Amino acid sequence: MISQFILPTNVQLRADSIHSEPGILYIDTSVCQTCSICPVCNKKSSKIHSRYSRTLLDLPISGHLSKVQLKARKYFCDNPECPRKVFTERFDCEIKPYYRRMIRSNDLLTRMALELGGNTGAAISRYAAVPVSPSTILRVVKRLDIQPKKLTSGVIGVDDWAFKKGKTYGTVIVDLAKKEVVDLLPDRESATLSEWLKQHPEIKTVSRDRYGPYALGIKTGAPDASQVADRFHLLMNLGDATKRIFQSKGKELREAFTLYNQHNQPKNQPAKAIETESAVQNMLQITEDTLTTANISIDKLHKFEKVKDLYSKGNSIRQIAKTVKLTRTTVRKYTMMEQLVKRQAHTTTNLDAFIDFLMQEENRVKTYRELHKTIVEMGFNGKYTQFCNKMNELKNTQPALRPKSTGPILVKTWSPTRLSLMLYREPCELKRADDKDFLKLLFEKYPQMKKMEKLVKGFKNLFKTKKDGTLKTWIEEVFESDCGLNNFAKNLLKDYDAVNNAVITNISNGQVEGQVNRIKTIKRKMYGKAGFQLLRKMVLAKSA
Known part of the structure; x- marks a missing residue:
């Protein structure tokens, strides 16, 4: 009965006795098989040479560690031509040579x-x-012997994943039909991907992001396969392009902010609060300068000013980049910016609405804690720490340039990032009324912004209609307009076939992005010991 319920049934073992000590259960067993096979010549032998003890860990029993104490045997090999004269007893399953535990354990x-x-x-x-x-x-x-999966659909997705973010990357290949990882590659070079694709001629379609080496590797390794650009990354590229355009329109946006705040003051606001356009301009300028340029390092400001100076003198982007030791992308961004701004925090507050109230003479003698409590009752949505940081930044503001008021003056501004997101959305999707009003004012004052909004939404709708030829028409409209999206359209032409396939097909890289997130989770489980080979086995085994 003991052997039936405790010992594995597919091994010829007999339980002789059972005893225990705290936390451990010992099972004394012996072997019932009459012969064994020599591991060298594969001949059966029944001549016993000797006996020895062997301890194997088995599955736990009632929360106790289970140890099988086996009386194993050694055999003579009867084959005179075999170099092995004596060998240990072999089993068909569950017990392997040199193992300290059962296979099931x-x-x-x-x-x-x-x-x-x-x-x-x-x-x-x-x-x-x-x-x-x-x-x-x-x-x-x-010790697991895990082989890469076999492709069945011929449609794969390719993306990179980070060994260490910003430094070293690998490549994940996913079967989009079966939704499982096919293989991992140790880097994201075009040659590595090309060699892998040459070994898989069954691949017909490859979905990818817009990373250049991937496009080259697919073209080299699978020249007959069609490439599909990822729709998410295309929309992200368009968002970056519109954000750069707004960053280059600093003067126009400041004028729009001034005009909007002039026409949208609270009805109960005293007339003396803002008497002239110059007062509003000063208030906006002080608020913007204080909240956006504070804490920027001196060397960064110096390089920014140097770039603007060299660019005004007619120097090329390449020459400026070598002179100030910046990338050409950074230099090009600086030339389009009116003012250097610090990176915006992920969380924003409505402190701008209370700045003038806080700067009143009677409030300057109050503590931060008292002021914070007061503006919270008035509708401030930030934490005390955020309030203190902003108040410290505002200490350098010159109060003489600020008009006196008896209450908070709501000064509304929109960042380039927020404006670029607002262009994607339909008016009914904008939850805040001031967003709708500002866009309406911006479009009336600058018609080219309205053209850009129309083109942005038109590009988004390309993926819904899925008609061939609509992408070419959209690109032609961009070149005919003066909205500033020409560079984005030129980049689409360089990768036209892949982008057009993204427009007219339903193939998406979303499944690959999900697998990348899963790789991150697996990698973090290994606590820094996940070398490529170990991580590859973990990922492929989990995809089984």
Whole structure:
């Protein structure tokens, strides 16, 4: 009965006795098979040479560590031509030479390793009564013989994943039909991807982002395969292009902000609060300068001013980049900016609405805690720490340039990033009324902005209509307009076939992005020990 419920049924073992000590259950067993096969010549032998003891870990029993104490045997090899004269007893399954645990116990550790990783897997193994170290967990995974998946659909997605973000990257290849990882590559070079594709001639379609080496690698390794650009990255590229345009229109946007705030003051605001356009301009300028340029390093400001000076003297972008030791992309961005701004925080507050109230003479003697409590009651939506940081930035503001008021004056501005996002949305999707009003004013004052909005929404609608030829028409409209999207359209022409396939097909790289997130999770389970080979096995095994 003991052998039926405790010992594996596919091995000829007999349970002789069972005893225990705290936390451990010992099962004394002996072998029932009458012969064994020589591992060298594969001949059967029944001549016993000697006996020896062997201890194997088995599956836990009622939360106790289970150890099988096996009386194993050694055999003479009867084959006179075999170089092995004596060999240890071999089993068909469950027990392997040199192993310290049963195969089924090792399988349990394998499943734990694949699900939990090294440190966490070792911690859980102690609760499961099969205690092992993190290094043992990793060795279990390394011993797995996992081969890359076989493609069945011929449609794959390619994207990069980070060993260390910003420094080293690898490549993941996903079967888009089966939604599983096919293989991992150790880098994202075009030659590596090309060699992999040459070994898989069945591939007909490849979805990718707009990374140049991927396009080259696919063209070299699978010249007959059609490439599909990822729609998400195309829309991101368009968003970046519109943001750069807004950044280059600093003067126009400041005029629009001034005009908007003039026409949208609260009805109960005293007439003396803002008497002239110059007062509004000063207020906006002070607020913008204080909140956007504070804490920018001196060297960065110096390089920005140097770029503007050299560019005004007729120097080329390349020459300026070499002189100030910046990339050409940064130099080009600086030349289009009216003012250097610091990176915006992820969370924003409505402190702008209370600046003039806080700068009143009677409030300057109050503590930050008192002022914060007061403006919270008036509708401030930020934390005390955010309030203190902004107040420290505002200390250098000259109060003489600010008009006196008896209450907070709402000064509304929109960042280039927010404006670029607003262009994508339909009027009904804009939840805030001031967003709609400002866009209406901006379009009336600058018609080219209205053209840009029409083209942005038109590009977005290309992926809904999915008609061939609409992309070419859209690009021609961009070249005929003066909205500033010409460079974006030129880049689309360089990769026209892949972009057009993204427009007319339903193939998407979204599944690949999801697999990249899964790789990040697996990588973090390994706590810095996930070298490429180990990580590749983990990912492929989890995709089974």
